Structure formats: C-alpha cells, structure tokens
Amino acid sequence: VPVKNIRNFSIIAHIDHGKSTLADQLLLKTNTVAERDMVEQFMDSNDIERERGITIKLNSARMRYTDSQGELYALNLIDTPGHVDFAYEVSRSLAACEGALLVVDASQGVEAQTLANVWLALENDLEVIPVLNKIDLPGADPDRVISEIEDIIGLDCTDILKVSAKVGLGIDDVLEAIVKRVPPPKNTVDKPLRALIYDSYYDAYRGVICQFRVVDGSVSRGDRILMMNTGKEHIVDEIGVLAPNKVTVDTLYCGEVGYMAAQIKSVKDARVGDTITLSKNQAQEPLPGYVEVQPMVYCGLFPTDSNQYQDLRVALDKLQLNDAALRFEPEISTAMGFGFRCGFLGLLHMEIVQERLEREYNLQLITTAPTVIYKCVTADGQELMINSPADLPEPQKRRSMAEPYVRLEMVTPTDYVGNLIELATSRRGEYQEMRYLTENRTTLVFDIPLAEVVTDYFDVLKSRSKGYASMEYQMIGFRENDLVKLEIKINGEPADALSVITHRDNSYKLGKQLVSKLKELIPRQMFKVPIQACIGVKVIASEQIAPYRKDVTAKCYGGDISRKKKLLSKQAEGKKRMKALGRVEVPQEAFMAVLNLD
Numbered sequence: 001v002p003v004k005n006i007r008n009f010s011i012i013a014h015i016d017h018g019k020s021t022l023a024d025q026l027l028l029k030t031n032t033v034a035e036r037d038m039v040e041q042f043m044d045s046n047d048i049e050r051e052r053g054i055t056i057k058l059n060s061a062r063m064r065y066t067d068s069q070g071e072l073y074a075l076n077l078i079d080t081p082g083h084v085d086f087a088y089e090v091s092r093s094l095a096a097c098e099g100a101l102l103v104v105d106a107s108q109g110v111e112a113q114t115l116a117n118v119w120l121a122l123e124n125d126l127e128v129i130p131v132l133n134k135i136d137l138p139g140a141d142p143d144r145v146i147s148e149i150e151d152i153i154g155l156d157c158t159d160i161l162k163v164s165a166k167v168g169l170g171i172d173d174v175l176e177a178i179v180k181r182v183p184p185p186k187n188t189v190d191k192p193l194r195a196l197i198y199d200s201y202y203d204a205y206r207g208v209i210c211q212f213r214v215v216d217g218s219v220s221r222g223d224r225i226l227m228m229n230t231g232k233e234h235i236v237d238e239i240g241v242l243a244p245n246k247v248t249v250d251t252l253y254c255g256e257v258g259y260m261a262a263q264i265k266s267v268k269d270a271r272v273g274d275t276i277t278l279s280k281n282q283a284q285e286p287l288p289g290y291v292e293v294q295p296m297v298y299c300g301l302f303p304t305d306s307n308q309y310q311d312l313r314v315a316l317d318k319l320q321l322n323d324a325a326l327r328f329e330p331e332i333s334t335a336m337g338f339g340f341r342c343g344f345l346g347l348l349h350m351e352i353v354q355e356r357l358e359r360e361y362n363l364q365l366i367t368t369a370p371t372v373i374y375k376c377v378t379a380d381g382q383e384l385m386i387n388s389p390a391d392l393p394e395p396q397k398r399r400s401m402a403e404p405y406v407r408l409e410m411v412t413p414t415d416y417v418g419n420l421i422e423l424a425t426s427r428r429g430e431y432q433e434m435r436y437l438t439e440n441r442t443t444l445v446f447d448i449p450l451a452e453v454v455t456d457y458f459d460v461l462k463s464r465s466k467g468y469a470s471m472e473y474q475m476i477g478f479r480e481n482d483l484v485k486l487e488i489k490i491n492g493e494p495a496d497a498l499s500v501i502t503h504r505d506n507s508y509k510l511g512k513q514l515v516s517k518l519k520e521l522i523p524r525q526m527f528k529v530p531i532q533a534c535i536g537v538k539v540i541a542s543e544q545i546a547p548y549r550k551d552v553t554a555k556c557y558g559g560d561i562s563r564k565k566k567l568l569s570k571q572a573e574g575k576k577r578m579k580a581l582g583r584v585e586v587p588q589e590a591f592m593a594v595l596n597l598d
C-alpha cells in the first residue's frame with residue numbers, strides 16, 4: 001500500500017463509552033478478525049484488564065479496507081490506555097497517529113476523560129472525528145451531546161457519525177470517514193530512519209517487542225539500530241505488522257506501524273517515546289516528546305511470610321522487565337522486616353502491580369499506605385527527593401518541603417457542584433475556575449496536592465455525586481508547604497510503616513483518626529497497649545487498648561477442642577497477614593487504615 005493510502009488513527013473515549021466495542025466492530029467489518037475468533041474484546045488483551053474493563057497496555061491492529069471507490073487502504077488502529085496514570089503512554093501513541101476517533105456515549109455526554117484525551121489529541125495536531133455511540137439506547141440524547149461537543153471542544157459536528165457499536169450500526173460510515181478525513185502520513189522515505197516507540201513489552205522467549213511508528217525513512221530485518229535517548233544499539237532480528245496477530249515482513253517504510261524484536265533484554269532499553277534510528281545513517285535529532293517517567297506514588301511491599309523475600313525480589317525483577325515505570329529498592333522496617341519500597345505512576349498502577357504479584361507469583365503481601373514523592377531542601381541547601389517518611393531528615397535539618405500538585409478537572413451534573421467544591425476544598429484544593437458545559441453540566445477546576453487525590457478521592461467524588469461525576473488530573477509541579485512527619489507509636493514502639501508525611505493543618509485530625517482506628521483494629525492483648533500519634537517528641541493524640549479481662553481469657557483457653565480447632569483454622573489465614581510489632585499483633589487492616597480515613 002503506498003503512503004497516501006495509509007491511515008494511522010486511535011480511538012479516544014471516556015471509560016465505558018464503547019471504545020473496545022467499536023474497535024472490535026472495525027476488526028470484524030474489515031475481516032481482520034473472524035467472528036468465531038473474536039475473544040471478547042480483542043483489543044483489551046490481559047486478564048486484569050478484562051476484569052477491570054480498562055485498557056492498560058496498548059495494542060495495535062492493521063486492517064485492510066477497500067473504500068467505496070475500490071481503493072485499497074491500510075488502516076492502523078493504535079490503541080491507547082484508558083487511565084490517567086498512563087497519560088504519557090497515551091500521548092506517545094497519539095503522536096504515532098494522524099487522526100483520532102472521539103467516541104462519546106450518546107446517553108452520557110462529554111466526561112472528564114474525554115476532555116483530557118481530546119486536549120492530548122489536539123496538542124499532537126490530530127484530526128479529531130467525533131463519533132456518537134450507543135444511539136440504540138432509549139436514553140440516547142444526540143442533540144444534547146452534539147451541542148456539548150461543539151460548545152466544549154469546539155469541534156464541528158455537522159457530519160457527526162452516529163453509531164451503535166454494540167448492534168453494528170453505522171460502522172461503514174466510520175471506515176469511510178477514517179479514509180476521507182484522516183490525513184495520510186507525510187512521505188519522508190528518503191530521510192534517515194526515525195521511528196517512535198509507543199509501546200514495548202517483554203516476551204520471555206524473544207526479549208522485548210517494541211511497537212513503533214516509522215516517521216521517516218525505513219527499517220529492515222538485520223539493520224543495526226540505535227535508541228537515540230538511551231544510546232543502546234541492537235540488531236533487528238524480526239520485524240512485522242500486527243494484523244492483529246504477528247505477520248513478519250522484511251522492511252517497514254515511513255508511515256507504517258509495526259513491531260520488532262532485537263534481543264533487547266528489558267523495556268528500560270526500549271523506552272516508550274524513544275526514537276529508533278540506524279547506527280550507520282543516523283538521524284540528526286530524536287523525535288520530540290521523550291520523557292523519562294518519574295514515579296509519583298510510593299509504597300512499601302512486604303511479604304507476610306519472610307521466607308518469600310527472595311521470591312518477591314525475583315517477581316519484581318521480572319515485572320520490571322516489562323514495566324519501565326516500576327521502581328523498587330530494598331527497605332527494612334522494624335515492624336515488617338525485609339521488603340521493598342516501590343514507585344508507581346499512580347494508584348491504579350500500584351494496584352495492578354500488587355495484584356500481579358499476588359496472582360501471578362503467588363505472593364502474600366502487606367502494602368503500606370501509599371505516599372507521594374516530596375522534595376526536601378536541607379539546611380545546607382541540598383535537594384532531596386523523599387519517597388519514604390523514614391528518609392525525611394529531622395525538622396531542624398530541613399529548610400523547606402514541597403509536594404507535587406495536580407490540576408484536577410471534575411465534570412459533574414450541576415446539582416452536585418456544591419458537594420464537589422466542598423470535597424476539593426476540604427482536601428486543600430485551590431479553586432481555579434468553573435465552566436458551564438451546558439445548562440446542567442459543569443466543569444470544576446482545582447489545583448490540589450497529589451497526596452490528597454491518591455487516597456480515596458475518586459471514591460468520595462463518586463459517592464458525593466451519586467456516581468455521575470468524573471475526574472481527570474495532570475501534574476503541574478511542586479509547591480512548598482508546611483509539611484510534617486506524623487509518627488505512630490504502638491506500645492511505645494514507632495510503627496514506621498504507619499508514619500506519614502502530611503500538612504501540619506491536617507496532622508491533628510489525622511493523628512486522632514489514626515489512633516482511634518488502630519484502637520478498633522488491633523486485637524486486645526494480655527496487657528495494656530498505648531497508641532500514640534506524635535510529631536517529633538510531641539504527642540498530639542493517644543488512645544489505649546485495654547487488656548483482656550480474666551474470664552474472657554479463661555473461655556479462650558478452655559472449652560471443646562474441636563470447636564477451638566475450627567476457630568483456629570478459620571483464623572489461620574487472617575493470622576498470616578498479621579505482623580508482630582513489638583509484642584503486639586497488628587492486622588493488615590491497621591496498616592490500610594491510613595488509607596481510608598474520612
């Protein structure tokens with residue numbers, strides 16, 4: 001297929017608006033995948049993704065399409081992950097396209113994620129084609145949604161496509177629109193190779209498989225390539241297209257999208273956003289937009305069974321081969337023994353990694369409360385990045401502390417505006433602006449510390465808007481604040497796993513909540529257990545767990561042996577997840593308590 005007949009596009013949408021369903025329809029209509037081979041939703045390929053119904057890893061598919069004039073086209077669909085944690089990956093896969101289908105649920109309308117994705121697409125100069133999906137639904141209100149798209153995003157909707165991806169209505173029009181409205185790639189085949197990596201994943205047999213878009217020149221099997229940002233060289237031993245299964249070819253030319261294997265050992269050496277060029281005939285400059293991703297959320301991971309420490313290390317090593325954003329370093333905690341301090345892009349990324357470790361590697365883990373990364377300037381002027389409260393220098397050795405801020409956009413039915421302003425303000429959000437999207441839908445914009453968003457913000461937003469509001473955020477940098485380290489002492493022993501860095505204004509309330517929650521969650525012991533929250537040497541809140549009374553203890557140790565056994569086996573599972581702290585057994589819920597305070 002000549003360059004002028006190539007179309008590279010992605011589909012952007014808010015979660016659940018029907019991106020995957022539409023992608024499947026396109027694959028079916030172009031006979032790329034036969035109905036009988038269609039695993040439910042081809043584009044969302046891994047288990048965790050399917051269960052959670054969100055796309056985490058990208059996938060591409062080349063389709064062959066003959067248009068109404070009988071011309072043959074190659075349509076490359078480049079999928080984008082559907083979550084804010086992966087905004088960088090989204091931006092790189094959009095950079096590999098010339099156009100995007102903007103799918104909006106006709107019964108819902110424009111949502112926060114729709115907006116965030118559209119801005120990314122427009123930044124990358126893509127032709128955005130609006131598509132109204134789910135017009136089969138009785139609740140569909142195309143006119144309202146069209147006016148939202150026109151007013152908010154400023155897209156011309158005269159030729160808007162109306163489809164039902166589920167029923168298969170209007171799919172031909174979508175294919176025609178891709179051909180007619182998405183511009184072909186520029187023909188720069190004579191320039192030195194520049195190819196943009198928009199995804200890479202690790203394959204146990206063949207090393208890293210990169211997915212890339214050839215922007216200039218061409219690349220062939222056997223070529224010696226150079227990664228322009230990491231400086232690594234490799235020899236291409238396989239190259240091909242995903243159709244959507246791998247089909248090998250000899251050469252890929254400018255405008256084309258494909259994959260390669262080159263004996264690359266880890267995704268660290270083939271990073272998303274890096275530019276591939278030829279060692280012999282190098283391009284002068286890499287493609288713009290490469291960033292080394294910086295984890296923003298950290299937590300400690302500890303095996304419940306300390307014998308699993310080595311297994312955990314091996315598992316993390318393996319996951320990292322496939323996940324350039326995952327960081328980890330050994331951590332020793334007096335409460336929990338040996339484990340790792342791990343860095344993630346965001347909360348979802350963290351949950352996914354935890355879930356993989358538990359499911360795929362059979363590990364039982366205790367996770368400490370997530371914390372963001374802080375910037376601390378010491379008295380002698382050094383700048384430290386702090387990802388664990390344990391690493392924070394003493395107050396007298398600190399000059400200043402700064403924490404990451406995000407710009408938060410919440411889209412909500414106007415009825416809940418008051419609730420959401422209250423929520424954001426109570427989380428130290430600073431009001432920026434309010435835009436009426438339509439009569440009954442509003443966008444609220446706040447600058448807010450990331451630390452306030454990474455806990456349960458999304459859940460609370462959902463419950464205070466009866467499920468109708470959506471949110472999206474992006475990093476806007478660090479800001480200085482009066483931040484302190486709040487320490488918890490159980491039975492006089494500092495529970496380092498429970499210390500947190502927090503704003504001083506929040507520390508009293510948080511300290512109170514923490515100690516009273518811990519009082520509920522820590523089982524009674526044979527002796528009195530004091531629980532204290534402290535800043536430095538100052539105790540700001542405290543509680544006590546009373547010891548068992550004598551008769552209770554007696555009952556516990558006497559009685560029918562088989563009944564006792566039954567009880568014991570029931571408790572065995574829970575017991576494993578407890579960690580001895582001093583002489584006090586602390587259940588995992590206690591550690592998680594730090595998370596769920598409101």
Ligand code: GTP
Nearest residue numbers: 015016017018019020021053054082134164165166
């Ligand atoms: P993410 O992968 O999380 O981004 O979601 P998605 O945008 O891919 O949504 P998906 O395709 O999984 O669709 C979400 C739900 O909407 C599914 O239950 C679909 O069956 C349903 N759905 C998709 N398209 C239509 C449609 O045209 N009409 C109706 N009635 N339902 C649809």
